[in-house]
Structures are given as structure tokens and as C-alpha cells.
Amino acid sequence: MTDSTPHQLLGLYDSPFVRRVAVTMKVYGIAFEHVSLSVFRHMDAMRPLNPLFKVPMLTLPSGEKLYESAYLLDYLDELAAERGLSPLTPRSGAERRQVQQLMALAIVATEKAVAIAYEHKRPAELHWADWTSRLRNQMRQAFTMLEERLDGNFLVGGRLTQADITTVAGIGFVRYILPHEWPAGAYPALERLADRLEASAAFTAVPLDE
């Protein structure tokens, strides 16, 4: 790759981890090429790019490859700061801790939701109802804790942070991929946040069903 090559983001937007990175790049105005390959359905095409079959993966203009969405976001925050933008995860202090801890809750909810989706991939005779129920309870507990913390338009500091983006990416996954797992009306504040952010330019630019 040459320096004029844009960043390249690998993975479908139906992955909430890919989507939170894509939304972040849109918020920061960082151009990228989206390589829309599934870790399950496009394994032959993905193998030469990413034999780990784990997404998101971000290829930098230098050709360097980054894995793990938290590290991708950390890199993007640095890039944004170099460009004079305020990072979506504050660099230090109490607000940084708050954003990180709310993101931790959002990641628990999201990981448990993804695990429920994977349970649906098993043959019917291998379905383990008690395990799915445990995953569901953990997901709902994490959303409940987020709901309790949301007082106003954003989760932290009255402005958009990575806690909001990660939470809304997780909610989007549940509502779109596992609609039966989203108890309508149970999380009114989170629903308002999700509806508002899903209508924003950064989220509409990375549609879940692409």
C-alpha cells in the first residue's frame, strides 16, 4: 500500500465491533475502504487477508494490520487528536474512567448478544437452553446498568463519547439480528439514545444490513 491508500476496514457491519469502529471513523472524518466480507460465508476470500477470521481488522495506509476493536479505537483516537479533534475516549481523568467503565458494560451486553446469536448456529439437538438463558440474563443486566446511568442525551459529560457509540452499536445488533431478544419498552432511555444516534450521519453511513 502507498501513503495515498486509505485505511481499509475488514468485516460486515452486522458485527457490532466492526460497526463501532466504522461509526468512529465517520465521526472523525477518516476516509476508509470497507471490505465487506463475512467471517463465515466468505472464508476463501478472507483467508489471504485475515487467516484469523476475526473482525474487525484495520489495515493502515502503511500496510500494518490492527486487530481487536478496542485497539483500533485507541489508534483512531490518537489519529483524531493529531488532527486537532477531541478524542471520543478522553485521554485522562475521571471522564476517561467513566467512558471506559460504561464501554465495559456495553461490551458485556454486546458479547453476550453475539454469543446468543452463535448459539442459534448450532444444530437444534445441541441447543443448551440454560446456557442461552444465562447469556440473556447477563446481556439484560448490562443493559439495565447502562439504562440506570443514562440521564440526559449522552452517557458521559453531555457530549458524544465512545460509550454512546459502543452502546448504540450493541443495541443495533440486538434489535436487528435478535429482535426477539430486545424487550421493547424495557430500556426507554437507551431506546431514545439509540433512535437518535441511529438517525445521525455517522450511523446512517454504516447501515447494519449492508
Ligand SMILES: N[C@@H](CCC(=O)N[C@@H](CS)C(=O)NCC(=O)O)C(=O)O
Ligand atoms: N473482542 C473482539 C470481538 C470481535 C468479534 O467477536 N468479532 C466477531 C464478529 S461479531 C468475529 O470475528 N467472529 C468470528 C469468530 O469469533 O470466529 C473485538 O472487539 O474486536
